[in-house]
Amino acid sequence: MADIARKASAHWTGDLRSGQGTVSTGSGVLNDAPYSFKTRFEQGAGTNPEELLAAAHAGCFTMQLAALLAADGHEPGDLRTEATCEMVREGQGFKVSTMRLVVRGSARSNIDQATFEGYVQKAAQVCPLSRVMTGNVEITHEAVLE
Numbered sequence: 001m002a003d004i005a006r007k008a009s010a011h012w013t014g015d016l017r018s019g020q021g022t023v024s025t026g027s028g029v030l031n032d033a034p035y036s037f038k039t040r041f042e043q044g045a046g047t048n049p050e051e052l053l054a055a056a057h058a059g060c061f062t063m064q065l066a067a068l069l070a071a072d073g074h075e076p077g078d079l080r081t082e083a084t085c086e087m088v089r090e091g092q093g094f095k096v097s098t099m100r101l102v103v104r105g106s107a108r109s110n111i112d113q114a115t116f117e118g119y120v121q122k123a124a125q126v127c128p129l130s131r132v133m134t135g136n137v138e139i140t141h142e143a144v145l146e
Contacts, residue, residue: 008024008030009023010023011032019036020036021034022034023047033046035048057101057129058101059081061081061123061129062081062103064128069107073109074107075108075109076105077106077108078106079104080103083101084099085098086100100139100142102142102144103120103141103144106145112145113143117145121141
């Protein structure tokens with residue numbers, strides 16, 4: 001049995017190009033958020049799976065980094081992660097190829113850039129969503145100590 005389980009759902013009507021759908025989360029934070037071909041492959045209003053994956057990865061990674069810093073007595077200050085999910089054509093479809101993380105942050109204790117980069121690398125090894133993607137998606141990290 002799982003220690004933690006979270007739910008989300010999607011609903012879609014119509015074909016790929018002209019259809020439309022909604023996504024919702026069990027928490028209600030997303031409730032029938034629209035998505036469509038245009039939001040995924042063009043610039044339409046709404047969300048898309050890759051944007052949601054990037055948001056989830058950024059959130060997970062930032063929490064993991066905060067936990068690692070705090071565990072070693074470096075009280076985290078302001079931590080921000082921007083994730084960019086990239087797709088490439090593969091065969092008849094697309095593949096998520098790369099997740100680019102840019103992590104900016106500070107700690108309330110004195111740490112230097114190299115130490116901060118070390119924590120970012122350690123977070124990359126233990127972040128649950130990074131672990132899901134490892135071996136399937138190239139994950140890059142840029143660490144900026146402010």
